[in-house]
Amino acid sequence: MAAAETGALPTEERVGQVVLPGDVLLLPSHPEADGERLWLGPGAALPGRLVCGPGLRSCGAGLLVTKCGLLRHRQSGGAGGGSGGAYWVDSQQKRYVPVKGDHVIGIVTLKAGDIFKVDVGGSEQASLSYLAFEGATKRNRPNVQVGDLIYGQFVVANKDMEPEMVCIDSSGRANGMGVIGHEGLLFKVSLGLIRKLLAPNCEIIQELGQLYPFEVVFGMNGRIWVKAKTIQQTLIVANILEACEHMTPEQRTQAFAKLSER
Amino acid sequence: GGWSSGSPLGPGAGAASWGGRAGSYPALSSSLRTPQSSPGLYGPAEVKISKSCTTSWPPSLLPPGVFEKNREQLIRKTCEAVILGTLHPRTSISIVLQVISDAGALLACCLNAACMGLMDAGLPMKSLFCGVTCALDSTGAITLDPTAKQEKEARAVLTFAISSMERQVLMCTSKGTCSVEELQQCIAAAQRASGAIFQFYRDSVRRKYSKT
Numbered sequence: 001m002a003a004a005e006t007g008a009l010p011t012e013e014r015v016g017q018v019v020l021p022g023d024v025l026l027l028p029s030h031p032e033a034d035g036e037r038l039w040l041g042p043g044a045a046l047p048g049r050l051v052c053g054p055g056l057r058s059c060g061a062g063l064l065v066t067k068c069g070l071l072r073h074r075q076s077g078g079a080g081g082g083s084g085g086a087y088w089v090d091s092q093q094k095r096y097v098p099v100k101g102d103h104v105i106g107i108v109t110l111k112a113g114d115i116f117k118v119d120v121g122g123s124e125q126a127s128l129s130y131l132a133f134e135g136a137t138k139r140n141r142p143n144v145q146v147g148d149l150i151y152g153q154f155v156v157a158n159k160d161m162e163p164e165m166v167c168i169d170s171s172g173r174a175n176g177m178g179v180i181g182h183e184g185l186l187f188k189v190s191l192g193l194i195r196k197l198l199a200p201n202c203e204i205i206q207e208l209g210q211l212y213p214f215e216v217v218f219g220m221n222g223r224i225w226v227k228a229k230t231i232q233q234t235l236i237v238a239n240i241l242e243a244c245e246h247m248t249p250e251q252r253t254q255a256f257a258k259l260s261e262r
Numbered sequence: 263g264g265w266s267s268g269s270p271l272g273p274g275a276g277a278a279s280w281g282g283r284a285g286s287y288p289a290l291s292s293s294l295r296t297p298q299s300s301p302g303l304y305g306p307a308e309v310k311i312s313k314s315c316t317t318s319w320p321p322s323l324l325p326p327g328v329f330e331k332n333r334e335q336l337i338r339k340t341c342e343a344v345i346l347g348t349l350h351p352r353t354s355i356s357i358v359l360q361v362i363s364d365a366g367a368l369l370a371c372c373l374n375a376a377c378m379g380l381m382d383a384g385l386p387m388k389s390l391f392c393g394v395t396c397a398l399d400s401t402g403a404i405t406l407d408p409t410a411k412q413e414k415e416a417r418a419v420l421t422f423a424i425s426s427m428e429r430q431v432l433m434c435t436s437k438g439t440c441s442v443e444e445l446q447q448c449i450a451a452a453q454r455a456s457g458a459i460f461q462f463y464r465d466s467v468r469r470k471y472s473k474t
Contacts, residue, residue: 022387
């Protein structure tokens with residue numbers, strides 16, 4: 001069995017299973033693009049473009065897994081071709097690596113002339129220009145101090161360059177980004193929990209909203225900022241968000257029931 | 263990336279830990295039985311110098327001697343061969359291994375702990391690796407995973423780092439004398455034994471992901 005585990009296996013069989021670095025996933029071979037064969041059935045799939053997502057690299061025989069986690073697959077749109085779509089590895093991580101377009105919460109650490117240095121939890125600090133705020137001009141500078149919390153998105157984030165972030169979107173509007181208020185609580189969770197909470201129709205957020213009204217900002221770098229009416233409610237919301245990573249849905253409903261009694 | 267010691271990497275640099283602690287896994291299985299070590303992983307983090315090459319062994323009572331430094335280099339070279347460093351240029355990755363108890367085969371245990379730590383932290387790797395120790399006694403019989411007593415009495419003690427990619431040998435270190443044929447036999451035995459260790463990795467990871 002050990003030999004079969006480490007040998008190359010067809011990719012479809014491994015979707016949803018745990019894969020380890022060094023596993024080679026064979027791609028289903030597909031016939032050449034030929035007009036007559038397109039409609040022949042599941043065997044002659046449309047050769048679509050295969051997207052190799054995080055945790056995978058293409059190697060000679062197929063895909064090489066580089067991180068341990070669960071293998072996931074999403075079909076591309078259009079004809080349900082087996083060879084199109086995206087594969088990626090869902091891995092649990094605590095350390096954030098900046099990705100372009102991600103919305104993150106950063107802490108201003110340095111104010112140097114025209115730019116701010118923002119700690120986003122990655123290997124390098126991101127730079128944020130003072131003009132990258134809504135309504136900011138050379139005369140009208142934004143009121144940002146060292147230690148402030150910033151919610152922004154990356155415009156430049158690759159492994160070769162220092163990451164750069166901005167607090168406006170492409171049309172020049174803030175769209176919720178900018179300096180976060182001085183009250184509230186910032187805490188760190190794992191990246192997988194953030195992805196879970198940001199999924200559409202997340203039950204945890206809806207249930208929490210019925211408990212107390214609160215404001216929350218999720219940063220893709222694992223940071224969450226919470227503010228409720230009183231400090232006690234803020235701490236309760238923060239504790240629940242931290243703990244719900246390890247709780248099953250039943251435990252969660254129990255916890256909410258206990259809290260709403262008070 | 264290079265390695266750096268536990269000392270601060272620079273102001274504002276990512277001192278936050280990169281991943282979980284593989285100490286949350288059960289200490290290496292009874293088939294390895296012997297020493298326990300718990301790894302912590304820091305990185306990728308900012309480096310002040312472009313190449314930071316110092317490695318550190320948490321000093322127990324004495325400062326690191328030549329043997330400890332040699333062990334660090336062996337572990338470092340093995341990790342460098344496996345980590346995809348090109349994805350994180352200008353960063354340093356620190357692996358801190360703490361020896362909880364030493365009952366023989368320490369280097370192999372540290373290699374296994376380092377690999378589990380790298381896996382747990384989510385650093386991109388080309389393959390997994392494991393450490394296996396062989397002891398050759400005076401009759402030429404091979405004992406895998408020897409105890410400290412067996413290591414002392416053995417004619418030669420060899421440690422191999424085996425990669426999960428076709429069981430290639432990544433690192434080999436030996437103490438004592440042995441013939442070339444015996445070396446080949448030891449390599450073959452270690453490669454066979456590595457299968458059990460890789461299966462343990464797989465089971466641990468399965469258990470971890472089944473909880474979510």
